[in-house]
Amino acid sequence: MSIRIFPQVSIPFGTNQATKAMRITCAHCGGLAYFPVATGVNTDAPIEAVQHFQNKGWVVGGDPETDFCRKHSTPAKRKGPKTMTNTAPMADKPREMGREDRRIINDKLDEVYGREAYKAPWTDAAVARDLGVPRDWVVQVRDQFFGPAGSNPLYDQFIGETEHLEKSFRAFAETCAAAEQATVAQRQAHAELTRQMDAYRALARKVEREIGR
C-alpha cells in the first residue's frame, strides 16, 4: 500500500475542544470523513487512517483524485454528473438509506447517545460528519430508535463557525505562503543585482587601469 498523506484539520471534540484529524474527500461529491489523531500519538499514521476510512466504506485511492465515499465507491455509482460542491456530507442529495447504512448509524448512536440526549459534544451533524452520511439519515435513525436530539443549537452554530474559521485560516496560510515566496524572489533579485554591480565595478576598475582614465 502506498503511503498517503491526508490533510490534517482541526475538528471539534469535547466541550470547547478540538482534535486533529486526517480528512479524506470524495473526488465525486466532495463528501468528507475524518480520522481523529490522538494527541501525543505518532501523527504519521496513514495506514491506520486508510484502514479507518476503508472500514467506513471509503475507497482510498493512490491520490486524492481517486478517493471515493461509500456512495461513490464503484464506477457504476459514479455515473452521472459530479456533484462536487465541497459542502459537508449532510448537504448531499438524499438517497435511500440502506440496511447497512442504518446499522452503521445505529452502532455509532449506541456509542454517542446517552439518556434522552446526545452525549456532549455529539449532535446529528457531528455523527453525519463522522460517518460521512447525510444528516437526514442520522435524524431518522435517532428519532426512531433512540430519542430526541437534545442537541444544542449553540453547539451546531459552533461547528459551523469552526468550519468557517478553518477555511479562513487556510486562506490566510496561502496568503502568507505567497508573501513569503515574493520575499524570496525579491532577495534573489537583489542578490543578482549585487552580482551585476560587482561585475560592473570590476570592469570600471579595469578601464581605469588600462585606459588610464
Ligand SMILES: [Zn+2]
Ligand atoms: Zn461521494
